[in-house]
Amino acid sequence: MSRKGNSLDDGLMEGFFGILKREIFYGFEKTFKNMDELEQAIKDYIHYYNNDRIKMVLKNHTSIEFRNMVLNKANQ
Template identity: 45%
Template sequence: IMQMEGLQCRVKVKKRKATGQPTHIAEHLLKRQFQADEPMQKLVTDITYLPFGGKTLYLSSILDLFNGEIVAYSIADKQDTSFVLDTLHQLPDRPGMMLHSDQGSVYTSQAYQDAVKGKGITMSMSRKGTPADNAPIESFHSTLKSETFYLEELTCTTTAIVEQTVRDYINYYNSIRIQTKLNNQSPIDFRRLAA
């Protein structure tokens, strides 16, 4: 009867959850060994969101485990592979360097994996759902937000102000802010004295 009347019934389409493994998951090589003997030996990376005034920007940063220095970062209004590639391309080509991330889709993408290999970097990834495997960069992002966004209540502001706030904070964090674990020195001072 419905065909004769040209009617069709509406059917709710079930969404399927991806059950397969992403294709480019690197082994968990870092194994929470968050110390490095020299600069640019072991690096960790992640993305955090920067909420302000009903909007959100994203920060991709790379931290050197030798001294806790932020050695590369990018800010964008969306999380995509080109965003993390911008951050990655700030690193020097240094064969043997290890870069650790979570299993986010931007890090498991073919383009990112190819770029990492092209720089001679060994990739390591956290176990799924285990942020403690990437604790140093998670801690930095938390510190950045608590010492800037939450402290200064950057709620009604502009993208330019947020970007400048992050730039200023990373400069302060690397150059001025002392850390007990670095013998009460800033990351850059610690690296210079170790050279």
């Protein structure tokens, strides 16, 4: 039985992976000596993406800042 990928998360994740590949992989493939270095670069990028990368769509906040703002409003 096959399942179609109709989850709302699919598009978001595909977008994220596209950004990740553009920003740390394409053109930098040869800078990673092994899979461990690539794995660490991905982990570092995910931390940067969530905690430091400001997004205009999130009203010039990082993902974590925006999430906390929304949660704080919901808890008031």
